[in-house]
Amino acid sequence: MQRELWRLLIYNLHWAYKTYNGLRLLTMFKYVISHIHTISKVARNTYGVNPLIFIIIYLVCVPIFYYSLFRIIRAVTKKLGNEIMLWSAIFLCANIATFLYVLIFGRNIPWWVYGIIAIVIGQIVFSLIRKLRKKPVNNSK
DSSP states (O other): OHHHHHHHHHHHHHHHHHHTTTHHHHHHHHHHHHHHHHHHHHIIIIIOOOHHHHHHHHHHHHHHHHHHHHHHHHHHHHTOHHHHHHHHHHHHHHHHHHHHHHHHHOOSOOHHHHHHHHHHHHHHHHHHHHHHHHSOOOOOO
C-alpha cells in the first residue's frame, strides 16, 4: 500500500514536471514562498506577532484540545465532576492560547481585532459553561 502511494506521488511529480517544464513549477513555488515571507515580515514588523510562533502554538494546542475534549466526554459519561472541571479548564486554555499570544505580544493592532478576540473567547467560555450545565454532575470518583 505504501509503495503504491509513493509510486503515485512520484508519477504525479514527474507529470507536473513534464507538464509545467519544471521551470514554471519552480518559479511558482519561489513566488509563493517569497509572498509568505513578505507577509510574515510585515506581520512581525507592524504588529509584533511572529506568524511562525503563532503556528507553533496552534499546532501544539491542537492535540491538547482534542485530548481534553475526549477526557471531558469520558468524565461526563462517568459523572466525575472534578475531572470535568479540570479538563474543561485545559480545553479552554488550549482554545485561547493563540489569541492570548496575539493579545500579549501584539502591538499596533486595530481596536476591532481586540473586539473579535474578546467575542471569540467569550463565546468559547459561554459555550463550555452551557454544555457543562446540561449534564448532571457527581463529584465522587
